[in-house]
Amino acid sequence: MKYKTCVSIAEKTPNKIKQTLKIALKKSDFVEVRFDFLKIEQIPESLELIKKDLNRIVCTLRPKTEGGKFSGNEKERIAILKLIAEYNPFLLDVEFNTLKKNSALTKYLKSTKTKLLVSWHDFKKTPTSAELKKKIAQMSKFSNNVKIVSTANSTDDATRMLELYSKKGKNNLISFAMGDMGRISRILCLYLGSPYTYVSLGKAVAPGQFSVDEVKKITNLK
């Protein structure tokens, strides 16, 4: 069994993205490009620069309300999400809250057959099991690719995120917890069926992220 990784890239210029992407693709199965770290006007150029690799790229344009850096307004963000969709990436990460609010976007992404990763994050805590299960049921109405990420304040929080794999049904579920207490779940999720785990090239993009080298060392243990 090969356990897969996805390196998160959060660069501030199109050329830096291209350079870092080259290194990341050599080390990792997939790469997540965080377009929200760029200025809006740099995004079209970045897409052109990396288009041949988009079949291994998860594209993310996270708004500030979900812990991201996107500086434009929501109308601009939706327009850029649609532009990214035109490139038909491996996955387009769109927040559950965005899809819920914006049925026109949801319809559009369905009509273009965009491969969606519906995501939800809690940067403070881990909800109860009942709340998490309800959330997944609602999220899976938008896509089979479901990512639910919480913040662990205890080992039990991390365990609750991992328990979700036993009821994942036909979903491709990515469920783990951020933070120091959640680190173990970033590894264990792979053994429970997560299609990949998010890693860095050395500098963590989110609390508790391991580097790609650290994760490879662990998953190569026999």
Ligand SMILES: O=C1C[C@@](O)(C(=O)O)C[C@@H](O)[C@@H]1O
């Ligand atoms: O949703 C996630 C997971 C993540 O927050 C992490 O904790 O590794 C990193 C983000 O870039 C990505 O979009």
